[in-house]
Amino acid sequence: MFRQLGVIGCGLMGGSFALALKRGGLVKRVVGYSKSPSTVDRAKRLGVIDESADSALLAVSGSDIVLISVPVAATEGTLKTIRHGIEPGALVMDVGSTKRDVVDAARRVLKERLVSFVPAHPIAGKEVAGVEHADALLYQNRQVILTPLSQTDPALVQKATDVWAAVGSQVLRMTPENHDTAFAAVSHLPHLLAFAYFNAVMAQPAGREFLSLAGPGFRDFTRIAASEPAVWRDILASNREEVIKQLARLRHALDAFEHVMRSGNQEALEDLIRSASEGRGNWQMNARPGSAR
């Protein structure tokens, strides 16, 4: 049970975490700060936070658990601002989709408070942003990756593990490097593809007409193309090397398809499709390798 949660960035992710802790009876009081005063007002009116703070530092002071849920590029500035307010023994987490940059920023600015920081990435979200979409069940049956530093207090890593487990998440630990490589493959590249694909369709003279004909396959394939531009700009920029590596692999796979289509090799074309189709048919969300399928 925590005494006070300080949420910095009262959007979808931060708001959902506050609601989840309240729902589980895991916190007595939630204090929130957002750059935009109207966001904080909405969060308070919706009962997502109990009190609004006038600064990030004030949201942190007196809190024994802090969640930073700002765009990745704003993390370093936020850590700088709150550093002197972090109480001894407090647990400080972020929710960024990239982890190397966050860990580097923390190393640069947190100094003696580095022990408090447990970088976190919950694999959850919606294609709509904002506190009005906050959802106490957003993290239920989702994975959360923690990438603790060697300096992080092990007791706080345990606390972080416990609080995410208490809101229904499955908690994994990885190095920041492995995290960023894996998520370039399974999250960042699909977003890039969905954005680029949507732009490619719209750029055509008959693009609008085409879009009016699209069906349920298109709907699901492009759902992530509606994601928040500022958030995804930061993610793609901060993990660009890994994303570009994954893009090269994708181009290679596209070349293979184009080659068999041009050569008219029906059998090879079917083999390429079958490989994907069987792979996807056997895939299940949240199935750990080695666990029963």
Place this chain on the structure above:
Amino acid sequence: MFRQLGVIGCGLMGGSFALALKRGGLVKRVVGYSKSPSTVDRAKRLGVIDESADSALLAVSGSDIVLISVPVAATEGTLKTIRHGIEPGALVMDVGSTKRDVVDAARRVLKERLVSFVPAHPIAGKEVAGVEHADALLYQNRQVILTPLSQTDPALVQKATDVWAAVGSQVLRMTPENHDTAFAAVSHLPHLLAFAYFNAVMAQPAGREFLSLAGPGFRDFTRIAASEPAVWRDILASNREEVIKQLARLRHALDAFEHVMRSGNQEALEDLIRSASEGRGNWQMNARPGSAR
């Protein structure tokens, strides 16, 4: 009201059409044929068809409405087989996802029976195939494209329009050429991308580990990668010129992303994402251009 529906290919599409006609009281009797006898048996046991036929020709004889729902590459052979069984005034449709090849095949083999043929493409489906997934509501609130030939009897085009409307579909007419261009963009390319993307992830040494970390965005983005290999081999092969043109456009859009990521131009990167995000945010399935949104 039809006297007898002949279904050639008792899978998801054909089975769902049979169930939809039965549900709407639009047909007295359904006769089905499939290449595999076990499929026909299952279709009969599930009540999807009333009688099984020993050949495609026998399924057509005595039918005043015929639905050909076989992989696109098998359409020409099927038309050849049934030609002499098509009764005067009978409506014959297919459900193929490509239309130029189907129209060309019909021109080659149907001869004096060409008047009966109304090529159709219902924009509906599931990523699971087979008659056990047939669904009387599969075509409800979906679009159906008809690409009639100049020789097609206008009264039969009207009958086709009426029967699809009666099962809840919105009916549009296009030329086969425009159809194939549009669906290369909004359906065939996304499938190709989903297949290639899934293969690219799996081809990596840590691919399996990566897949275990993937979340709901990945799940929706790759849903169509599980589609039926033989069906999609035929679609990609038969519409390969248009698909390859769309792929070139996509590569161009990917180049634009890679360029701004490499150059570190954050503003241009956000603009590219915003264009897709706003476009997808405004998109609605089945919204005709010019209609209220």
